[in-house]
Amino acid sequence: MPPTKESVVLKIRDAFRGVPLGNGVGLQQGQAKDGGRKGLEERLRDEKLDWTLLRVADLNECSSSLSFFDAEGMRFHLPAFLIAELQGGLDRTSFIFHLTDLSDHSKSQLSMLSAAQKEAVREFLLFRRGDPEHEYDWPEIERALATYWRSEEEDARG
Numbered sequence: 001m002p003p004t005k006e007s008v009v010l011k012i013r014d015a016f017r018g019v020p021l022g023n024g025v026g027l028q029q030g031q032a033k034d035g036g037r038k039g040l041e042e043r044l045r046d047e048k049l050d051w052t053l054l055r056v057a058d059l060n061e062c063s064s065s066l067s068f069f070d071a072e073g074m075r076f077h078l079p080a081f082l083i084a085e086l087q088g089g090l091d092r093t094s095f096i097f098h099l100t101d102l103s104d105h106s107k108s109q110l111s112m113l114s115a116a117q118k119e120a121v122r123e124f125l126l127f128r129r130g131d132p133e134h135e136y137d138w139p140e141i142e143r144a145l146a147t148y149w150r151s152e153e154e155d156a157r158g
Contacts, residue, residue, distance in 0.1 A: 002127070002130055003123045003127045005086055005127065007123070008082075008086060008120070008127045009083055009086055009087075011123050012079045012082050012083055012120045012123075012124065013052075013079070013083075014116070014120075015079075015116040015117045015119065016075075016078070016079035016120070019051065019075055020048060020049050020076065021046065021047070021048040021049070021051075021072065021073065021076040022048075022072045023072060024070050024071070024073035024074075024075070025065070025069050025070050025073035026042070026043050026047070026073065027046055027054065027058060027059070027062045027065050028045050028046050028062060029043040030062060030064070030065025030066070030067075030073065031061075031064065031065050031068075034068055051076050051077060051080045052080070054077065054080040056084045056087075056089035056090070059077075059080060059081055059084050059089070060090060060091055063090070065077070066081070066095070066098045067098075070109065071109055071110070072112060073109075074109040075112045079120075081098075082095075085124075086124070086127070096125075097140075099121060099124075099125060099149075100125075100137070100143065101140075102148045110148075118149065119151070121149060122145065122151060125141050125144060125145055126145070128141060129141045129145070
């Protein structure tokens with residue numbers, strides 16, 4: 001049975017529950033890095049403990065931060081971006097690109113995800129693969145699902 005929006009949101013919330021930012025690049029800090037600055041002042045304003053407190057308006061305003069997150073930063077912000085995208089809140093980014101462009105940089109950003117977190121992202125991509133509004137993303141989603149986002153069962157089968 002294909003995933004539903006509600007089931008994907010629940011899976012994301014469960015998989016990323018309690019994940020802190022740690023020493024990772026924060027949302028405002030990433031935005032500063034996009035402007036060529038280190039972002040140390042901006043980091044002081046960043047949410048560091050609870051990704052559910054991130055506002056969709058801030059995600060939209062700082063969407064370029066996705067390119068500047070390190071692994072800890074991506075793990076912290078990813079669930080907020082995933083849920084905002086599912087709920088139709090993201091308006092300034094092709095968020096799916098950050099999950100399907102599997103360059104070495106992208107893979108390094110995703111390197112700290114647990115098996116449950118990877119499975120939540122996989123469910124998100126499976127949901128979007130069947131969404132006619134994202135038909136233009138389907139080829140990249142299929143490629144990413146067949147490679148990086150393979151399920152553990154698919155990996156075991158080879």
